[in-house]
Amino acid sequence: MNNSLPMKDVSTGTQNAPDQGMYAIELRDVTKRFLTPAGKAYTAIRDINMAVAPGEFVAVVGPTGCGKSTTLGLISGLERPSAGEVEVMGEPVQGIDPRIGYVFQADAVFPWKNVLNNVATGPLFRGQPKAQALERAHDWIARVGLTGFEDRYPHQLSGGMRKRVALAQTFINEPQILLMDEPFSALDVQTRTLMEDELLNLWSSLKASVVFVTHDLEEAISLADHVCVLTAGPATVKGIYTIDLPRPRKVGEIRFEPRFVQLYQQIWEDLRDEVVISYERAKQRGDQ
Amino acid sequence: MNTVSNQVNVPVIAPESEEVSVETIRARRRRRIVVNSLRVLILVVIIGGWQLLTSVGNPPLIDPFFWGQPSGIWQQIVTWVTQGTAQGPLWQQIAVTLEEAILGFVIGVVLGVIFGVVLGRNRFLADVLSPYIKAANSIPRVTLAPLFVIGLGLGFQSKVALAVVLVFFVVFFNAFQGVREVDRNLLANAQILGASQRRLSTEVIIPSALTWILASLHTSFSFALVGAVVGEFLGATQGIGLMIQNAGANFNANGVFAAMVILAAVALITEVLITALENRLVRWRPNTVSEVTI
Numbered sequence: 001m002n003n004s005l006p007m008k009d010v011s012t013g014t015q016n017a018p019d020q021g022m023y024a025i026e027l028r029d030v031t032k033r034f035l036t037p038a039g040k041a042y043t044a045i046r047d048i049n050m051a052v053a054p055g056e057f058v059a060v061v062g063p064t065g066c067g068k069s070t071t072l073g074l075i076s077g078l079e080r081p082s083a084g085e086v087e088v089m090g091e092p093v094q095g096i097d098p099r100i101g102y103v104f105q106a107d108a109v110f111p112w113k114n115v116l117n118n119v120a121t122g123p124l125f126r127g128q129p130k131a132q133a134l135e136r137a138h139d140w141i142a143r144v145g146l147t148g149f150e151d152r153y154p155h156q157l158s159g160g161m162r163k164r165v166a167l168a169q170t171f172i173n174e175p176q177i178l179l180m181d182e183p184f185s186a187l188d189v190q191t192r193t194l195m196e197d198e199l200l201n202l203w204s205s206l207k208a209s210v211v212f213v214t215h216d217l218e219e220a221i222s223l224a225d226h227v228c229v230l231t232a233g234p235a236t237v238k239g240i241y242t243i244d245l246p247r248p249r250k251v252g253e254i255r256f257e258p259r260f261v262q263l264y265q266q267i268w269e270d271l272r273d274e275v276v277i278s279y280e281r282a283k284q285r286g287d288q
Numbered sequence: 289m290n291t292v293s294n295q296v297n298v299p300v301i302a303p304e305s306e307e308v309s310v311e312t313i314r315a316r317r318r319r320r321i322v323v324n325s326l327r328v329l330i331l332v333v334i335i336g337g338w339q340l341l342t343s344v345g346n347p348p349l350i351d352p353f354f355w356g357q358p359s360g361i362w363q364q365i366v367t368w369v370t371q372g373t374a375q376g377p378l379w380q381q382i383a384v385t386l387e388e389a390i391l392g393f394v395i396g397v398v399l400g401v402i403f404g405v406v407l408g409r410n411r412f413l414a415d416v417l418s419p420y421i422k423a424a425n426s427i428p429r430v431t432l433a434p435l436f437v438i439g440l441g442l443g444f445q446s447k448v449a450l451a452v453v454l455v456f457f458v459v460f461f462n463a464f465q466g467v468r469e470v471d472r473n474l475l476a477n478a479q480i481l482g483a484s485q486r487r488l489s490t491e492v493i494i495p496s497a498l499t500w501i502l503a504s505l506h507t508s509f510s511f512a513l514v515g516a517v518v519g520e521f522l523g524a525t526q527g528i529g530l531m532i533q534n535a536g537a538n539f540n541a542n543g544v545f546a547a548m549v550i551l552a553a554v555a556l557i558t559e560v561l562i563t564a565l566e567n568r569l570v571r572w573r574p575n576t577v578s579e580v581t582i
Contacts, residue, residue: 110492126482
C-alpha cells in the first residue's frame with residue numbers, strides 16, 4: 001500500500017512513510033468539483049495524493065485561489081470529496097471528527113462572547129461541566145498570554161490578540177489533527193513572527209499532526225517538516241520537500257540560515273511557474 | 289509656582305496643544321447650544337404660528353374648529369388628566385391600548401423569530417413557502433381588521449390579532465435575513481468545535497441574527513400601536529383609538545390631536561425602553577451603530 005503512495009520526496013528522493021504504515025491524514029486521488037452559480041462544474045482540486053504522519057507538520061503552498069482551502073475542508077469533514085478517498089487516523093472521513101481542530105483564515109471567534117467564553121466554547125459544546133470548561137479556558141488563556149483580557153469582547157482586541165483567542169479556542173480541545181488555513185495572513189509581519197513562534201511552542205507540547213495552508217513560502221519553510229507545493233488550479237501535488245532544519249526553531253532567525261535560503265530557492269523554482277500560470281489566468285479573466 | 293516653572297523646561301508645544309483642546313471643547317459646546325436653541329426655535333415657530341393663525345383675525349386664517357389649536361389641545365389633555373375621558377380615567381385608556389399593543393408585539397416577535405429562524409435555516413422549506421409569504425406580505429394588513437372583528441369580536445383579541453399580524457412580518461423578514469447573513473466561518477468554526485444542530489441555532493445563529501432582529505423591534509412596536517389603535521377605531525369600549533374615534537365623530541379636532549400627542553409620548557417611552565434593551569443584549573458590538581442616531 002505504501003508503494004502506491006506518492007510521498008516521493010523531491011529533495012531527498014526518499015520515501016517518508018512511517019514504519020507502522022498508518023498515517024494521521026491520507027488523501028488518495030481526491031478530486032473536488034463545485035457547481036458554479038452559472039451551473040458549470042468547477043474543479044478545485046484534482047487527483048490529490050497526500051499523507052501526513054502522526055505528529056508531523058506539513059505546510060501546503062500554492063498560488064492564490066488554487067484550492068488549498070478546499071483540501072482542508074475535505075480533511076475536516078466540512079466538505080465531501082467528489083472522487084477519491086480521504087482518511088483520518090485510518091478511517092474514512094464521515095462528518096466532523098472531534099479529534100480535528102481548525103484555525104480559519106478570517107476571524108472566526110464569536111463576537112458576542114468574551115474571551116473566556118470564546119475559549120471555553122469547545123469544551124462546553126462537547127458536554128464538559130461549565131466549571132471545568134472555564135477552568136481549562138483560564139489555563140489556555142494564560143498559555144497564549146491573554147491573562148487579564150478574559151472579559152474583553154473580540155472587537156476590543158487587536159488582530160493578533162484575536163488570533164491568540166482563536167488558537168486557544170482550538171488547542172483547548174487538544175486536537176490530534178490541526179488544520180490551519182492561512183491563519184496569520186491578516187497580521188502585520190512582526191505580530192506574525194511572534195504568532196508563528198507561539199504556534200511552534202504550542203504544537204511541540206500537543207504533538208498534533210498539522211496541515212498548514214499558506215501562500216507564503218517563507219512561513220511554510222520556517223514552520224514545517226514537509227512543504228507540499230500545489231499547482232495552479234485545479235490543484236494537484238507538484239512536489240513534496242523535506243525541511244531538514246533542526247528544531248526547536250526560532251522563526252525570526254531561521255530565515256537567515258544558509259540551508260533555509262537553499263531550500264527556499266529550490267522550492268521557489270517549483271512554485272514560481274505555478275504562480276505565473278495563476279497570475280496569467282487571472283489577467284485573462286480580467287481582460288474578458 | 290513661578291520658580292518651579294522656571295526650573296522645569298516646559299515643552300513649548302504642551303500649553304499650545306492644551307489651548308487647542310480647550311478651544312475644540314468650547315466650539316463643541318457652542319455648537320450644541322446652537323443646535324438646541326434652533327430646535328426650540330422651530331418648536332416655538334410651529335406651535336406659535338399655529339396658535340397665531342388660528343386665533344388672530346376675524347375670521348382667523350385657519351379655522352380652529354377644523355384644524356385644532358395648541359391651547360385647545362393642551363386644555364383637552366388637562367381635562368382628560370384631571371377629569372378623565374368619556375370612557376373613564378385617561379390612564380386606563382392608555383393602559384388598555386398599551387396592553388393590546390404589548391401583547392400583540394410580544395406574540396408577533398416570538399412568532400416572527402421562530403418562523404424566521406426555521407425558514408432561514410431550512411432552504412427547502414423557504415423555497416416551498418416563499419411565494420405564499422410574498423403574497424401574504426403584499427396584502428395591506430390593516431385590511432384584515434374587519435375580519436378579526438368578525439371572527440374575534442369587539443374585545444381585545446381582535447386588536448391583539450391585528451397587532452400580531454403587523455408585527456410578525458417585520459420581525460420575520462429581519463430574522464430570516466439575519467439567519468441567512470450568518471458568517472459562514474462562524475458556522476464552520478462552531479461545527480468544528482463540536483456544536484450540535486440545536487446549539488448551532490441557539491449559540492451561533494440566533495445571537496448573530498440578534499442585531500437584525502433587534503433593529504426590527506423599533507419599527508415593529510410602532511406597528512403594534514397602529515394595530516391596537518386601528519382595531520379600536522373599528523369598535524371598542526375603551527382605549528386611545530376609541531378616544532380618537534369619539535373626538536372625530538364629535539368634530540373635536542383638539543381631541544384628535546390630544547390623543548395623538550399621548551400616543552406619541554407612549555411610543556417615545558417604549559422606544560427608549562427598546563433601545564435600552566438593545567444596548568443590553570448586544571453589549572459585545574462596537575458602539576458605532578448605536579451612536580448613529582438623529
